């Protein structure tokens with residue numbers, strides 16, 4: 001399954017928006033954290049997990065989804081949220097802890113929930129899988145269209161919740177697709193030292209569903225495989241497991257010294273940065289430089305507007321901390 | 328501030344914990360350590376630094392992100408004669424693996440009529456104050472202490488951290504060792520200076536189940552643990568400027584709980600404030616107050632008070648989180664209302 005030109009450009013635009021967003025967040029995050037890095041300080045405090053380099057998986061999958069479909073995501077959720085269409089301004093405001101944020105500042109960057117586009121995420125590893133099954137089940141029971149996609153990291157594929165959810169999905173033939181972003185690291189632990197199999201797609205066999213591995217951090221290849229899987233789910237033919245190779249160009253979190261990385265790994269990954277690669281490919285396929293420049297400029301201003309909106313928004317009253325526990 | 332033996336070695340809690348583990352691993356080949364990012368990385372909160380280089384990957388094992396798997400495995404290894412120290416990176420993650428902890432680790436000694444033992448340490452980080460939001464900032468002291476069969480300790484300083492870790496490893500029972508992130512000495516998330524203390528090089532134990540009077544006073548008893556102790560000490564300093572003499576008790580251990588030290592102190596002061604970063608209801612603060620009132624309510628000159636985290640998930644935004652957290656001013660305000 002190959003993307004139309006429109007779909008290709010949509011993927012490119014969302015990759016660029018995502019990258020620019022992360023760059024802007026990184027810059028703002030570092031404000032107030034010098035000379036001594038202290039996570040608690042600055043306009044964006046707390047942990048920050050950036051998705052630089054992992055954009056292809058999010059866009060290759062979400063290109064097949066509409067607002068009605070469900071995405072459950074991870075502790076590293078920005079690229080997934082952007083590709084799913086979460087409002088960028090409200091997402092930025094949430095990360096800045098402002099009243100205009102998705103939760104008014106209660107949740108923060110690991111807890112982005114946007115019911116308008118059926119997006120949610122969790123900071124607990126593996127916890128995207130179960131809720132995706134439940135949402136898929138709900139659509140089945142209600143005879144409503146829609147599929148659910150659970151994103152997770154390759155480290156999360158060793159969590160009990162992942163295996164239980166796959167068995168549930170396989171047993172009940174749920175319209176759900178599990179998408180593993182294999183960036184080969186779980187914080188400092190390499191995949192090979194934590195996983196009994198080399199590739200997680202083989203695990204699908206144990207749960208009665210097809211499994212696919214997509215090498216190369218290639219948006220078009222992911223688009224292809226995800227398209228088949230999502231179409232299958234829409235037809236009621238059951239779940240699929242996809243593992244896609246991807247690259248984490250940033251540290252695990254901001255402030256990570258990354259001493260565990262073998263020498264040269266980062267340089268090698270940057271040389272394979274998927275965004276310039278995608279641009280080259282689009283040019284080779286006949287897109288014009290002007291066309292792509294325009295996309296990049298649009299991405300820049302979208303991100304700039306979102307960050308400005310976040311900065312200029314007010315904080316909620318501190319006592320709002322005590323509200324919204326129940327609805 | 329704390330009255331401890333002095334020498335020239337000021338250690339952070341992180342280093343004190345690592346030193347205790349290292350010394351116990353040297354003494355006892357049955358001791359081994361496992362958890363996420365605890366080998367080459369040295370633990371996200373620095374508490375296993377140097378162990379991997381010294382003992383290698385057989386005894387210092389990075390695990391998959393499979394908490395149920397490796398914590399249950401520690402239970403099995405402990406029952407088979409080993410002395411595992413396992414790390415649950417953040418206490419908040421107990422939700423994915425609690426059965427291993429409270430139904431297996433904590434109950435197998437009892438189910439065997441005392442014929443089997445589960446000598447393991449589960450170390451886990453607690454606490455917020457740095458905007459890590461609702462799944463990475465909890466204390467959950469009461470949740471663990473509520474369930475029978477596991478000892479629960481939480482140091483407020485490096486001296487106790489080392490002695491408690493040594494005692495926990497030598498204990499024949501499961502010990503949950505809860506270390507507060509903001510006391511840990513990791514500069515990148517800020518640290519309470521009062522937690523970094525002179526710590527002897529040679530191995531020693533701090534008794535599990537014994538509270539400490541860390542500041543003597545006669546007007547009000549402030550009871551806390553971990554971060555709460557430092558908030559209490561700061562409040563006591565401010566109260567002293569007004570001529571109010573606060574006694575501060577560091578609980579050190581929640582299970583067993585040294586009720587006697589608290590009761591004796593309140594018998595003297597007649598006033599009790601409990602400081603607990605855990606949620607307000609159904610927790611340590613209620614337990615301490617019940618302990619005192621059950622024993623002899625007539626000793627109280629005023630209703631006891633508690634300075635705790637309100638019963639809401641921990642908010643991300645800094646101003647909201649700070650609004651919810653205990654602090655010295657809230658302790659002083661509680662005293663003024665008495």
Ligand SMILES: Cc1ncc(C[n+]2csc(CCOP(=O)(O)OP(=O)(O)O)c2C)c(N)n1
Nearest residue numbers: 076123124125153154155156185186187420
């Ligand atoms: C249940 C649970 N255990 C541990 C953690 C701590 N933790 C946060 S991210 C992470 C690594 C996750 O690796 P992976 O799933 O591959 O995702 P990546 O970070 O590489 O995107 C760990 C261990 C957690 N958040 N939840």
